[in-house]
Structures are given as structure tokens and as C-alpha cells.
Amino acid sequence: MSTVTITINRLGAQGHGIGNGPDGPVYVPYALPGETLAIARNGDHGTVMSTANISPDRVTPPCRHFGPDSDACGGCSLQHLADAPYHAFKRSLVVEALKSKGLVPDVGDLVIARPAERRRMVFSAKLTEKEFLLGLNRAETNQIFSIQECPITVPGIVARFDAIRAVGRSLATGAETFRIAVLETLSGLDLAAEGLKPLSDKQRRTVTETVLSLKGIARVSVNGEIVIEPQKPVIDFGIVRVSPPPGGFVQATKPAEEAMAELVMGHIGKAKRIIDLFAGSGTFSLRLARLGRVHAVESEDKPLKALDHAARNTQGLKPVTVEKRDLFRRPMTVQELKTYDAAVFDPPRAGAEVQVKELARSGIKKIAAVSCNPLTLARDLRILVDAGYRIRSVTPIDQFLWSTHVETVALLEK
Known part of the structure; x- marks a missing residue:
């Protein structure tokens, strides 16, 4: 050194x-x-x-837990940067990723994130001899920093930190570190713990008694299995209400989700037959069903069942069909895609290269690409552009405030 x-x-x-x-x-x-x-x-x-x-x-960070010290929260990395350069930096991540693949479309202004919008947070948790730790890891370590405040998180979660700690303590079986995903829903908090050993009957009773003594907890699950559900957790995708599976993927903020959905729906327009790839619990499918018939494809069974149940129990939607399918190993083929007017894909960080190669050869007129990784998005867009698609717009969306993560919606047509 x-x-x-x-x-x-x-x-x-x-x-x-x-x-x-x-x-x-x-x-x-x-x-x-x-x-x-x-x-x-x-x-x-x-x-x-x-x-x-x-x-x-340089500005004063809004959170007392933020800073370069080893004894600080590592959840945010850019609280010390003023808004204008921060927004420009986030937009540049998309611009530079596209440029690396020879793509220079107009990239719109960043759709900004604001404090107190994060409705879904994943906390690290651990029971020590002195206390129960609930928080985020210190920067570049696996050590938990136990937080007392969080300016990025919705007030409904922050106000219930003590309740979340009480539930977490009742779940802890030893000194192992585990995770608690907390989602604010219309019916209360949905707590999904992962990384724990199966609970004993005694632990289940303890967790049940703890939850029933608290207010505002809709469900507690461990490793995907529901332990107690006083109220079914419900979120809304536009006019459609959905109960996501325990720990199921939900966009981290409602404003970012709505911004993405508005862009996608505005592009799809009057399409009569739409395919939604990597559909999850229906973030886009259930909104698009107001416009046309939707076929939703997703690899995981539980979110697909939630999507299907919501579609069947909501009036005013066009028909929605569902298909369980691993699109990485078995993408929708050109032959299968030929009946669709429009496609939406919103894959994990790895992108959708195998599926995009099939889309590129299809006759689908309009495609909406949604991504949480500018680098894999750029790769996928390059494939589509080389096949004759034109990029109409690219919009970066800030969903993870004061971090280096950025969402993007790219709209294409042929």
C-alpha cells in the first residue's frame, strides 16, 4: 500500500x-x-x-448512515452527488452501453426517482448474542449494518422496522445470516424470508403469535412456503389487482413501474395480438389486456398462476392465455411468433439473447424491450437492429435511487 x-x-x-x-x-x-x-x-x-x-x-448526504467509513451502510453509493450530475451519470450508463455496440439512438432524459418510493426492499438479517440485526451490508463486505432510517424506502416500511425485526427475530434459528424481502402491498407488508432452515412446529407457533400481535403484516413466508397470511397481499397493475407469490418479483417502485408501463402501452397501441415474454406476475400482460389479446410466457409456475388468476377474475380485459416455458432453453420460435402483432420482453439481468434471435427473424411489427442491465440490452438491441428493426426511442428510468442501477425501455418497429 x-x-x-x-x-x-x-x-x-x-x-x-x-x-x-x-x-x-x-x-x-x-x-x-x-x-x-x-x-x-x-x-x-x-x-x-x-x-x-x-x-x-458534492452535497451533504441525506442519510446519516451513508459515508466512506467502514462502519456505514453500503446500500447507496451516490448520495454525495448533486441531482443534475447524478441524473446525467445515470443516463450516460445507457448511452455508453449502446455506443459500445455501435448504437447511437436518441436517448431520452432520465425518468427520475425520488426519496421514499422504494416499496420493495431486501434486508439482511442475523441474530447475534447482543441483538437482532436488520439492515444492509456495509460497502464491499458481508457485514450487516443495522439501519434505523432509510430515505429511499416508503414510510410504510420504515415505520414498521420494529415489527419487521420482531418477525425476523422469531424466524431466526441460530447465528446464520438470512434475507427478508419486504414488499408494501395494499393489504399490509409481505415478508419473505430466504436462507433459513425449515421451521419447527414450535417456531411456527412463535412466528404466528408474533405476527398476530402486530399490525400491518399481511403475510410471512420462509423459502417460498407461507407460514401465516392474515391478509392476502394485493398489489395493482393498472386496474387489475394481483396477489404475487411469496418473494415473487415486483418492480421496486410504483412510479418506475407506471412509467415503464405507460411507454410500453403507448408503443403497442392498437395491436390485436400481443406476446409478453418473461411475464412474471403480469406487470405488463394485465395492462396490455385492455388493448388486445395477450399470451403471457414465464418460466416460474407461481407468478404465472397469480397472473392467470387475476386475469380470470377481472372484468373488462381481452382474453389472456399463459404458458410456462424456459425462454433461455426453449425460446418462442419464429413459427410460433408469426401470429402476433407486438411483443414485450422484460428478462433478468442476463438479457434475452436466445429469444431475441427468434424475435429478430419474426414478422412482429412492434417490440418493447424492458431491461435492468444496459449492457445486455445493448447486445439484444444490436441483434434486432441488424435484422431490420428501427429504434424509435430509448428511455432510462431511475428505480434504484442513489445507486448505479438503471432501468431502460427501448421501443422498436419494423
């Missing part, structure tokens, strides 16, 4: 400041462009020792 002085000239994809050291780039967490720093350098990683000049873009 050595001490050197560097000037930060840009932000990296992980939100670290990057400066040019004597042997190449050095990555410095919590540093901003324009700042000259004395750092303790360990390989290509630097820790700030002192700052000669402070960037005008």
Missing part, C-alpha cells in the same frame, strides 16, 4: 471516482470528478486520506 495524490476525472460504472495513477486508473469510492485527493492506494483501489479541493457537485 502506498500514498499518492490523484485528480478524479470521471465516475465509473460502479459509482467510484476514477483518477489516473502512475500505473493506470485508480478507483476511489465516494470521490467525485474534479477533486484532488491524497489516497492510500492498494493496487487499483484507493481510500481517501485527505482532499485538496472539493467538487462543486
